[in-house]
Amino acid sequence: MRDFSYFRADNIEAARNAAALPGAMLLAGGTTLVDLAKCGVAEPATVIDISHIEGLNAIDASADRALIGALAKMSHVADNAEVKSFFPAVSEALWQAASAQLRNMATIGGNLMQRTRCPYFRDPANFPACNKRVAGSGCSAIGGVTRGHAVLGVSEACIATYPGDLAVALVAFDAEVDLGERKLKVEDFFLAPGATAEQEHDIRPGEVITAIEIPGSAAARRSTYIKVRDRQSYEFAAASAAVGLELEGDGRTIRDIRVALGGVATKPWRARAVEDALKGKALDEATIREASELAMEGAVDHGANRYKIALAPRVIARAILKLGETA
Amino acid sequence: MTVHDIKHAASDSARLEAVGGRLSRVDGPAKITGAAHYAVEQQLEGLTHAVLVGATIAAGKVTAIDTRAAETAPGVLAVLTPDTIMELRGASDWFGKAPAQPTFSPLVREVTFSGQHVAAVVAETFEQAVAAAALVKVWYDETPAIVDLSDGKAGDGIPIEAMTKEWGDAEAAFAEAPVRICAAYNTPREFQAAMEPHGLIARWEGDELTIWEPSQWLDGMARTYAEWFSIPFENVRLVSPYIGGGFGSKALALAHSAVAAAAAKMLDRPVKLVLNRPQNFTSYGGRAATRQTVAIGADRDGKIQSIVHRGVNETAVDGMWVEPLGSVTSIMYATPNFSSKQNVVRVNTVVPGAKRAPGENPSAFGIECAIDELAYELNIDPMEMRLINYAEQDPHAKKAWSTRQLREAFAAGAEAFGWARRSPQPRSMRDGHQLVGWGVAAGTYPVRRAHGEAVVKLLSDGSVVVESSSIDMGQGTYTILAQTAAETLGVPVENVTVKLGDSHFARAGVTGGSRLAGVMTGAVHKAAGQALDELIGLALSDPRSPFQKLQSNTLVVRDGRIASPRGEGPELLIAELMSAVGRDHIEAKGDTLPASTTPEERYKNYTTIAMSIPHTEGDYSRHSWCAHFVEVRVDEDFGTVRVSRVVSALDSGRLYNPKLAESQWKGGIIMGIGQALLEEGIVDRRHGRIVNGNFADYMLPTNADIPDIQTISVGIPDPHSSALGGKGVGELAIVGIAPAIANAVFHAKGKRVRDLPITLEKLI
Ligand SMILES: Cc1cc2nc3c(=O)[nH]c(=O)nc-3n(C[C@H](O)[C@H](O)[C@H](O)COP(=O)(O)OP(=O)(O)OC[C@H]3O[C@@H](n4cnc5c(N)ncnc54)[C@H](O)[C@@H]3O)c2cc1C
Numbered sequence A: 001m002r003d004f005s006y007f008r009a010d011n012i013e014a015a016r017n018a019a020a021l022p023g024a025m026l027l028a029g030g031t032t033l034v035d036l037a038k039c040g041v042a043e044p045a046t047v048i049d050i051s052h053i054e055g056l057n058a059i060d061a062s063a064d065r066a067l068i069g070a071l072a073k074m075s076h077v078a079d080n081a082e083v084k085s086f087f088p089a090v091s092e093a094l095w096q097a098a099s100a101q102l103r104n105m106a107t108i109g110g111n112l113m114q115r116t117r118c119p120y121f122r123d124p125a126n127f128p129a130c131n132k133r134v135a136g137s138g139c140s141a142i143g144g145v146t147r148g149h150a151v152l153g154v155s156e157a158c159i160a161t162y163p164g165d166l167a168v169a170l171v172a173f174d175a176e177v178d179l180g181e182r183k184l185k186v187e188d189f190f191l192a193p194g195a196t197a198e199q200e201h202d203i204r205p206g207e208v209i210t211a212i213e214i215p216g217s218a219a220a221r222r223s224t225y226i227k228v229r230d231r232q233s234y235e236f237a238a239a240s241a242a243v244g245l246e247l248e249g250d251g252r253t254i255r256d257i258r259v260a261l262g263g264v265a266t267k268p269w270r271a272r273a274v275e276d277a278l279k280g281k282a283l284d285e286a287t288i289r290e291a292s293e294l295a296m297e298g299a300v301d302h303g304a305n306r307y308k309i310a311l312a313p314r315v316i317a318r319a320i321l322k323l324g325e326t327a
Numbered sequence B: 001m002t003v004h005d006i007k008h009a010a011s012d013s014a015r016l017e018a019v020g021g022r023l024s025r026v027d028g029p030a031k032i033t034g035a036a037h038y039a040v041e042q043q044l045e046g047l048t049h050a051v052l053v054g055a056t057i058a059a060g061k062v063t064a065i066d067t068r069a070a071e072t073a074p075g076v077l078a079v080l081t082p083d084t085i086m087e088l089r090g091a092s093d094w095f096g097k098a099p100a101q102p103t104f105s106p107l108v109r110e111v112t113f114s115g116q117h118v119a120a121v122v123a124e125t126f127e128q129a130v131a132a133a134a135l136v137k138v139w140y141d142e143t144p145a146i147v148d149l150s151d152g153k154a155g156d157g158i159p160i161e162a163m164t165k166e167w168g169d170a171e172a173a174f175a176e177a178p179v180r181i182c183a184a185y186n187t188p189r190e191f192q193a194a195m196e197p198h199g200l201i202a203r204w205e206g207d208e209l210t211i212w213e214p215s216q217w218l219d220g221m222a223r224t225y226a227e228w229f230s231i232p233f234e235n236v237r238l239v240s241p242y243i244g245g246g247f248g249s250k251a252l253a254l255a256h257s258a259v260a261a262a263a264a265k266m267l268d269r270p271v272k273l274v275l276n277r278p279q280n281f282t283s284y285g286g287r288a289a290t291r292q293t294v295a296i297g298a299d300r301d302g303k304i305q306s307i308v309h310r311g312v313n314e315t316a317v318d319g320m321w322v323e324p325l326g327s328v329t330s331i332m333y334a335t336p337n338f339s340s341k342q343n344v345v346r347v348n349t350v351v352p353g354a355k356r357a358p359g360e361n362p363s364a365f366g367i368e369c370a371i372d373e374l375a376y377e378l379n380i381d382p383m384e385m386r387l388i389n390y391a392e393q394d395p396h397a398k399k400a401w402s403t404r405q406l407r408e409a410f411a412a413g414a415e416a417f418g419w420a421r422r423s424p425q426p427r428s429m430r431d432g433h434q435l436v437g438w439g440v441a442a443g444t445y446p447v448r449r450a451h452g453e454a455v456v457k458l459l460s461d462g463s464v465v466v467e468s469s470s471i472d473m474g475q476g477t478y479t480i481l482a483q484t485a486a487e488t489l490g491v492p493v494e495n496v497t498v499k500l501g502d503s504h505f506a507r508a509g510v511t512g513g514s515r516l517a518g519v520m521t522g523a524v525h526k527a528a529g530q531a532l533d534e535l536i537g538l539a540l541s542d543p544r545s546p547f548q549k550l551q552s553n554t555l556v557v558r559d560g561r562i563a564s565p566r567g568e569g570p571e572l573l574i575a576e577l578m579s580a581v582g583r584d585h586i587e588a589k590g591d592t593l594p595a596s597t598t599p600e601e602r603y604k605n606y607t608t609i610a611m612s613i614p615h616t617e618g619d620y621s622r623h624s625w626c627a628h629f630v631e632v633r634v635d636e637d638f639g640t641v642r643v644s645r646v647v648s649a650l651d652s653g654r655l656y657n658p659k660l661a662e663s664q665w666k667g668g669i670i671m672g673i674g675q676a677l678l679e680e681g682i683v684d685r686r687h688g689r690i691v692n693g694n695f696a697d698y699m700l701p702t703n704a705d706i707p708d709i710q711t712i713s714v715g716i717p718d719p720h721s722s723a724l725g726g727k728g729v730g731e732l733a734i735v736g737i738a739p740a741i742a743n744a745v746f747h748a749k750g751k752r753v754r755d756l757p758i759t760l761e762k763l764i
């Protein structure tokens, strides 16, 4: 960890101005930033502490929409009664993320900005090659330990998995991220690596996330988040699915369905092929299992992560069936 | 040193103070409130901070080190390299065997594993040292590394003759057996993963060295420092009041320890060096990766005719570690023919080390899975299978067991678990999407014995102080020694203060191999007995004592009061008697060594393990035993395994404190669950480097992974194992858990996983 200067922003304008300076990084809950500074990945020249800005932690949720301030804590959002009723997948994604201690510290804005858990990315002293850290330096993961790496949205430059849970649910329900001057679909805010693995988010110097907004929908109301991992708690997903379901009046035919995947792709991954295949279809296990396989179209494995191609569709199917059962 | 307030610790059951009482941990309140200061929390004037630079290659030479940028960085006091660190003398190993090399450099030019220490920076603050360490540039001449046991370059390894155990003609009997199974079982590199990292503070005053360091073996480590720096043993003081978990890893002074002590000497300032979490995965060895093949030949009625066992464990290029893989294989079941052999293979790793039940743990994974496979092959209940082949005596040593309550363990465990309701077919039990499976396995650990000494002081106010250089790493030494002294002396337990973790106290050997409780309760019992004799002798003979005219030939002490056995005459508090006879204290030193022991032998006894007493010494073979019953749920789609129930019945002989014993057993079971399902040091095979050396990626079980665990004690006092009848507790319960889980997974899913850990992709 190298020396840095510390600046405490008291309002959003001050934060934006300071964030425009070269080498500036925002500090919210610090659970990603401090961690990455310790392993030598983040080397901020200036740390801009935004955690004291007032009014940025509000949670305002109803059947129509949820508006969540960037400084709201993960645990508060997970426990919010309206979020639980109208956006259960969001609450479930949050309480299955990280640990209780981390959720009490970590903010929603910081959560969207968390970095990949690729072990090579996190160890610059031993693995100088990492396109995500240093553009054009190569990728140490390809050919190495890839059990946790992505199978969807990968490129020759980078196969790192997007690790978070919340954003998977956000992508499923067309949430937007508010950057002040701009508002973006969360789905577009995250960038697949392509040839520019170093660019993970569509965020510009001086921009600060102020809120996320999730439109309400019947599918969001009847939604769930299933996270599969070896350890029951406190582990990133081997594969996860955020699914929302709306049925026709017959209680059997799928009117609207939302499917997004975590733990298997380079960004929170909307599985539209699965949605398209199921809209208008009856809620039937064989149909659902078959359609879920479509999520893996174009999947590329690197050996040790091949199981994800088998696993992810089963997670989707389980989530849809679970929602079907709760009719 | 924190003085523990035992009143807070006492729970409600009667006779807590007695040996066998359920007294809560006397150090608990100090730990919970933060009053307990761990070794590296020591605050010293002028303390400096050292940070290590690790090799980024697994094999090769350091060709150059550029220290210029680091040297001029703020706060830097020294940058040490193999060229500039002071030369140390080689130290003998833990058997007391002389070093291969006369000198020792804890910073290396020849790299044999990734992460090996090549340089160190010492600065005024920790942050300055970290920043400067990142500026040290190292160039290497890299050579190909052998990364693990499956590396093509690894070869078959070196046969370890001492591990060969054979009787009958195992190969021939196997070939002729009507029923045969043969399979390979693998365990990965695992780590002790103690919460408290390794580290130390070293301070020199002239040629006297004080080290504050978490330690499972003060006397052994003090000897190593003394030898490195060519100073008398007495000049080293090692202080280790509390240990935040060791699990076998904290018994030796290691290269990083030498760096800190050398830096302190060179700078003439105290130096603190704490390994960061990734360094805790490369600076000392975890459990070696192992491979075993187990072949069992049996009759159709399940009686074993032959066991052929071959094992391999990894060791380092420049260090030897043998993980005795035939240790359980050779004693668990009766067989007329047996053969076990073992090789070790050198790979580019730090020397592997002891992790809870080294040897017995992987050994049990092989044999206890294999016997389960045989049971399914023959359609015999797996527990019945084990009883059919019950060993009535030690099949290897051909000696009677001192005590073996394993049959009782199976009976009690099966009863509590409901084993009789088991549905024999694999895949025959289900709960929604979860396939439910039941598994059983046995475990064992030898009774390792040694000698120890203790000082017991009776003070003028009637309070008692016990001193020993043994340690408490959470297993309860503070507590059981207080109970032992209280019971022996007849005083309330809250009058006893136990002081541990200072090498200037009465000596003790290594805290490892589950031996400490047996050794130290014996020593304290003896010392306290001597103090009591002296007290009673004074009371009877001193002319100022009110008991003198009683003409009694003995007295009793109960609840801190002295009286005649039948209660006639006076009754005095110890403090009153001490004041009557004008004594300010009585001090007794007791040890368990024969009186004829020479000073050299004593030194050797405490500072090496060369004088450990074999568990098969004399007429008996001494072991603890257990039987584990486990229920798992395997998700039919996801392959995830969750343990939903554990019942274990254990024979650790007499329990000095059942509450603490249960807690140690449960700790072992939890660690075993981690081993079965989660733990694995993952090596990048191109670089020979562990890539998951941190607590987010090296998976240990969380509370959510652990079900209710029921432990049942089936032990009886074993007079051949220890002075007070206890056998080992700490390591026993981890032995057999992983195979019980693997067996339950087979029962659930119908798929045998023989490679630990049983992660989801193996069951998808
Ligand atoms: C061991 C461990 C396990 C974890 N497990 C999980 C898991 O299972 N699932 C999961 O989803 N997450 C997991 N996490 C990640 C955790 O959720 C994130 O660390 C956390 O959400 C980050 O929030 P923070 O407020 O602490 O961010 P900080 O560390 O303060 O900031 C993180 C990054 O975001 C930037 N930033 C912060 N706020 C803003 C803003 N308003 N606008 C723009 N940029 C901003 C910062 O500059 C920084 O680069 C885990 C983390 C750890 C350490």
Ligand code: SF4
Pocket: A116, A118, A119, A120, A121, A129, A130, A131, A132, A133, A138, A139, A140, A141, A142, A157, A158, A159, A160, A197
């Ligand atoms: S996968 Fe991406 S993050 Fe990982 S080493 Fe390659 S480029 Fe870096």
